[in-house]
Amino acid sequence: MDENKERSLVAKVMDGLVSGIVEQKYGAILPPQDVLSKEFDVSRTVMREALSMLLARHMLDVRPKTGTRIRPMSDWRLIDEDVVSWRFRATPDQAFLRDVIEFRMLIEPRAAALAAARATPDELAGIREAFDALSSLETGEPEFQAADVALHTRIVAASGNQFFQQMTAIVRGALVTVYPIVQGIATMREATLGAQREVVEAIGARDAAAAERAMSRLIDVTAEEVGRAFSFERREDSSSPPIDESQSAGA
Template structure:
């Protein structure tokens, strides 16, 4: 069992290293042969083969005869997989990816907020309030700001009670980690962020699904407009 755990840990480290090389565009379009990669990572071919097979299963790679192991476009990666989500958000964001990230949030978070208001338990709503109280006293740029924001949004998704939405929590966290650094240098952001988060919270506490959904959409639209301005691109169409 000890050897098995050690091998699993080694495979995970190799996967992490391969992904780092992919998102940093170290390898180009085609990965080096397995024996070359094995030497690069100083692991056996068995470990390397297992690591590559895990990435293949996540639609990140494609093996083609006489060509080798091709790196698939990030848009093909299996984003429902939490590891893939975390890896994808490591890469430098581009306008198309940011558009898709914000559109995803517009689809999921407003509805999750409405459902949290309609059927979240008292404990769920208290947890959202607790996350907000922590968030409201932390300024952008402080170490705990990102974690506090992610906790607030994640707890709303959990309070929705929808098992599929819960599976999407990793994407919500990744979306926030990508978008927040692009908008936190706005001088008025902190006050606006606190106000918009509070509006969502209070609608949920009042058990007002319609207002919770509208408030959540308004909160995301603000980020969309800021990101659109940063990239000189049209923000996603409001739903």
């Protein structure tokens, strides 16, 4: 088989397997390789390669006598664009939404501060362009979500921090995940647009402290609305103190 064709086939099988996993088609343990090969109409070599790629991403675990077990999503390697995309396909639960917001609060305010200090003129223009596009659109328009994602990911990219830049896939997935939850809230657009304007203006003014504060406020707005839709669970165990609900939604 042509190498490019085989690689494409492996990617297609991986995508199909992941869809089955997030849709809970297989339960806790995958069927044997020969069964999966027949299901996807591919050779065992292709199936073995696809499974090995998922193993490398900590999505599967092979154990003697028990077969190929599907690992909890919390074990998946999220710093991997494919895995990030796959993880965000699953219907979000309370804990996942809480973790998404906590991640954003850790990364995006600091990224905004760094962007204010380090962004190139072209990056500043790109951030402003994304905001101008966003401010001209209504939430129901198809381009709105794309403009929102562009604004936030461009700010993270403009931080100049290579680790932050590697996390743009998570930021993108986080925005896409919460969008259906908050898009129907009448006051949401104006509240977020005002906060986004403050972020963009602070970055343009090279005011790192103001950019960081404004981004924190922006995520807090989203966290408050998501928190109304999903009551975040508190972790009350002996190993850690309870997390204040306001902090779990925006800290």
